[in-house]
Amino acid sequence: MSLSIQSLIESRVSVNHFDPARPVTDADIRELVRLATRAPSAFNFQNWKFIAVRTPAAKAQLKAIAYDQQKVADAAVTFIICGTLEAHKTLPHALRPAVEAGIMDQTVADTWVEFATAAHPANPQLQRDEAIRSASLAAMTLMLAAEGMGLSSCSMVGFDAAQLADTFELAGNEIPVMLVTVGYAAPGNWPQKPRRPVEEVIALV
Ligand SMILES: Cc1cc2nc3c(=O)[nH]c(=O)nc-3n(C[C@H](O)[C@H](O)[C@H](O)COP(=O)(O)O)c2cc1C
Incomplete structure (x- = not known):
């Protein structure tokens, strides 16, 4: 049960x-x-x-x-x-399966990577x-x-x-x-x- x-x-x-x-x-x-x-x-x-x-x-x-x-x-x-x-560095790899499964478009994945890459590298606290x-x-x-x-x-x-x-x-x-x-x-x-x-x-x- x-x-x-x-x-x-x-x-x-x-x-x-x-x-x-x-x-x-x-x-x-x-x-x-x-x-x-x-x-x-x-x-x-x-x-x-x-x-x-x-x-x-x-x-x-x-x-x-x-x-x-x-x-x-x-x-x-x-x-x-x-x-x-x-984590922004490995995000393209992490998102690829969602793109391949047709869940998200590559353009959306690229935008997410862009956002993360804008916010994370200079912000160790956020990381x-x-x-x-x-x-x-x-x-x-x-x-x-x-x-x-x-x-x-x-x-x-x-x-x-x-x-x-x-x-x-x-x-x-x-x-x-x-x-x-x-x-x-x-x-x-x-x-x-x-x-x-x-x-x-x-x-x-
Ligand atoms: C972040 C965290 C750290 C903890 N560290 C220890 C620990 O080092 N040793 C231990 O025996 N219990 C540890 N606990 C267990 C807590 O004491 C336990 O979750 C709390 O008393 C609630 O117990 P219950 O969920 O059984 O009701 C930890 C729990 C959390 C969430």
Whole structure:
């Protein structure tokens, strides 16, 4: 039985205890990344990269970088979700399939590239904002995809970014935005925590 998206959102928890005895397949990892890349991004930049850390040796390296958080060792896989800078440079390549599929005309794609190329090169803050936005939306999409596949997850910013970039050989334009551990939950996790009331966070204008 597949759950509705509302049920998945309401039942997802940030899992702390994973079952170390239950791996996931590389096919599952690819499927999670395939679904994560269905996330939207500005101009359809797709300025992201997913490093799936799943071998015991690589997990041990990442666990040390993640301030020894045990779930990195126990979860089947931890994704290092990166956002990339200078996304305008790869935009023609990113848009080509939409042109080839007849979704957008080449002239529209060229205009998007023109807009991005006018705004991004001289604006490192915008490049970084876009990298964080894209990677964050991809991370949430991946977590919901995991729920839909019967898996659990936890997003994490508890890691040393410089050490991670060095150890996992990130390129100069790749920012490690978030870690997302994915695996099968073990007993003993908290339920989803209550949220602030809607009336406290909403503005109807
Ligand atoms: C950006 C971000 C960073 C987080 N970093 C960590 C972390 O380093 N370690 C951890 O155990 N949980 C981390 N969390 C999980 C949060 O504590 C958790 O999502 C929050 O308490 C709500 O939990 P719930 O969704 O299960 O209700 C992080 C969550 C987010 C969104």
